[in-house]
Amino acid sequence: xxxxELATPAIEHHARTVPLRPFRRxxxxxxxxxxxxxxxxxxxxxxxxxxxPQGPEAQTIQDLAVPVFLVAGVVFVLVLGGILWLSxxxxxxxxxxxxxxxxxxxxxxxxEIGWTIVPALIxxxxxxxxxxxxxxxxxxxxxPEVIDVTVIxxxxxxxxQYDLDDDGEPDIITANEMVIPAGVPVNLHIESRDVIHSxxxxxxxxxxxxxxxxxxxxxxxxxxxxxxxxxxxEFCGLSHAxxxxxxxxxxxxxxDTWVAGQLAPAPVPEAGTPAAAGQQTxxxxxxxxxxxxxxxxxxYQGAPLVSGASPNLTHFMSRTTYAGAIFETYLPPDGDExxxxxxxxxxxxxxxxxxxxxxxxxxGEKPMAPTxxxxxxxxxxxxxxxxxxxxxxxxxVAYLETLE
Numbered sequence: 181x182x183x184x185e186l187a188t189p190a191i192e193h194h195a196r197t198v199p200l201r202p203f204r205r206x207x208x209x210x211x212x213x214x215x216x217x218x219x220x221x222x223x224x225x226x227x228x229x230x231x232x233p234q235g236p237e238a239q240t241i242q243d244l245a246v247p248v249f250l251v252a253g254v255v256f257v258l259v260l261g262g263i264l265w266l267s268x269x270x271x272x273x274x275x276x277x278x279x280x281x282x283x284x285x286x287x288x289x290x291x292e293i294g295w296t297i298v299p300a301l302i303x304x305x306x307x308x309x310x311x312x313x314x315x316x317x318x319x320x321x322x323x324p325e326v327i328d329v330t331v332i333x334x335x336x337x338x339x340x341q342y343d344l345d346d347d348g349e350p351d352i353i354t355a356n357e358m359v360i361p362a363g364v365p366v367n368l369h370i371e372s373r374d375v376i377h378s379x380x381x382x383x384x385x386x387x388x389x390x391x392x393x394x395x396x397x398x399x400x401x402x403x404x405x406x407x408x409x410x411x412x413x414e415f416c417g418l419s420h421a422x423x424x425x426x427x428x429x430x431x432x433x434x435x436d437t438w439v440a441g442q443l444a445p446a447p448v449p450e451a452g453t454p455a456a457a458g459q460q461t462x463x464x465x466x467x468x469x470x471x472x473x474x475x476x477x478x479x480y481q482g483a484p485l486v487s488g489a490s491p492n493l494t495h496f497m498s499r500t501t502y503a504g505a506i507f508e509t510y511l512p513p514d515g516d517e518x519x520x521x522x523x524x525x526x527x528x529x530x531x532x533x534x535x536x537x538x539x540x541x542x543x544g545e546k547p548m549a550p551t552x553x554x555x556x557x558x559x560x561x562x563x564x565x566x567x568x569x570x571x572x573x574x575x576x577v578a579y580l581e582t583l584e
Contacts (some may be wrong), residue, residue, distance in 0.1 A: 227409040227518075234383040234408060235401045237317060241386050244313045248306055255302070317386070320399050321365040329358060331370045333377030333390035333412065335561045336419040336548070337491065337504040344439070352442040355491035356505040357426040359521060361435040362405045368398045373489060374561075378414035381427050387413050402429030407518050417561065419547045424505040428521035438498070445474030446494050447582050458579025461572045466493075469563075472583065490563075496583040500524045503546050503563075507534050532577060539573050541565050 233239040330341040330350065340358050341350035360366050370379050372390040380387040384400040402408065412423035430438065449455035462472070469490035496502070500509050500521065510528025512519050519528070538545050548562025568576065 228382050228411060230382040232383060234403055234406065235385065237385040237399055237401060238383055240313055240316055244309055251302060251306065320367045320397055325364055327360065327364060327366045329366055329368055331368050331379055332373060333379065334373040334489065335375065335417050336423040338425045339491065352439065353492040354442065354499065356501050357428060357499055359428045359430060359435065359438050360402065361432045362402045362429040365399055365401045368400060370396045370398060375416050376414050377412050377416050377423065380413045381408050381410035381425065383408045384427060389414060400427065402427070405429050405431055405520060407520070418549055419504065419562065422504050422506045422546050426501060426505055430521055434522055441498060442495055446472045449579060449582055454575050454578035455582050458575035461576045462579055465566050465568065493583060496580050498525065498584055503538060506546060507538060535577055536573050539568060539576060
């Protein structure tokens with residue numbers, strides 16, 4: 181036997197053992213990554229926590245999801261435990277010798293039948309409860325107390341149209357946030373003006389897509405007054421992550437007061453004031469996209485009145501957010517980000533600096549594509565920079581402050 185033949189087992193043994201080290205390092209890295217991801221999901225004050233239902237529809241989803249997750253958890257433990265047990269029991273102990281293959285189970289009829297029937301039985305048990313839950317959530321309530329709101333998704337904000345008298349025409353048009361009475365069902369009719377979006381207020385119900393050319397129905401109801409946040413969950417372009425929404429549930433008396441205020445026309449500023457000058461700035465620079473109820477066509481003095489796809493600003497100061505609900509109109513009272521609606525409106529401090537920054541350069545404050553290009557069907561997306569002067573910005577803010 182020559183030296184080359186004597187050295188072969190050592191070389192083979194080295195080749196078998198060396199690759200295990202990078203494998204162990206990668207396994208530790210994988211476990212660390214999984215651990216960090218698990219910890220990242222353990223926030224105690226997450227505003228989009230789907231496991232904290234605050235309404236009957238969300239509770240219905242919770243009643244199904246928790247048992248299903250428990251079953252899935254048991255299956256996960258059993259499958260992973262089996263894999264680890266088999267990996268340890270049949271690991272290679274040859275130490276460089278020819279490894280012995282474990283007994284093969286392919287074609288063993290009892291095992292083949294077992295791991296086919298058991299998952300089928302599990303799904304057969306879960307399926308009826310899932311179907312019942314889906315049908316229950318699809319059934320929209322009826323009655324004189326039920327409120328109908330049309331929800332329209334658009335890059336990158338949400339519009340809400342309230343039809344209070346069931347005549348097919350919206351009586352109230354607002355943006356970014358809904359105000360609803362607590363304890364009252366609200367039937368949403370969800371649409372889109374451009375691409376597919378997805379409406380999601382996790383504390384009140386599950387997700388529902390907004391699809392161009394279609395209307396999808398969803399019902400929400402809040403058990404108690406409070407602030408409920410949401411997020412578009414369908415990637416819809418450049419500022420998808422900045423397309424948020426809020427629902428404020430209030431008591432019935434407060435809701436009635438809000439409705440009365442929303443139905444009123446915008447106040448007319450006193451002549452010669454900064455607000456009056458701001459109204460003229462609005463007519464000249466903003467009226468081609470935005471509407472303010474109460475301004476008659478003759479008030480526009482030749483400026484085009486072509487709005488219909490930008491937020492209605494009639495009662496801008498009655499909203500706590502703007503620009504897709506990413507900016508606060510008011511700094512929350514006492515720093516309480518979950519403050520009640522009326523508390524924010526009455527006691528919050530108007531954040532003038534942020535509104536001025538938004539008017540000064542909207543695309544710089546929120547990623548948008550207001551300039552038409554070959555990929556946008558000749559349409560811009562979002563609010564452009566109007567190149568307003570500082571005096572125009574001051575006057576325009578003074579006017580917007582009157583729109584309560």
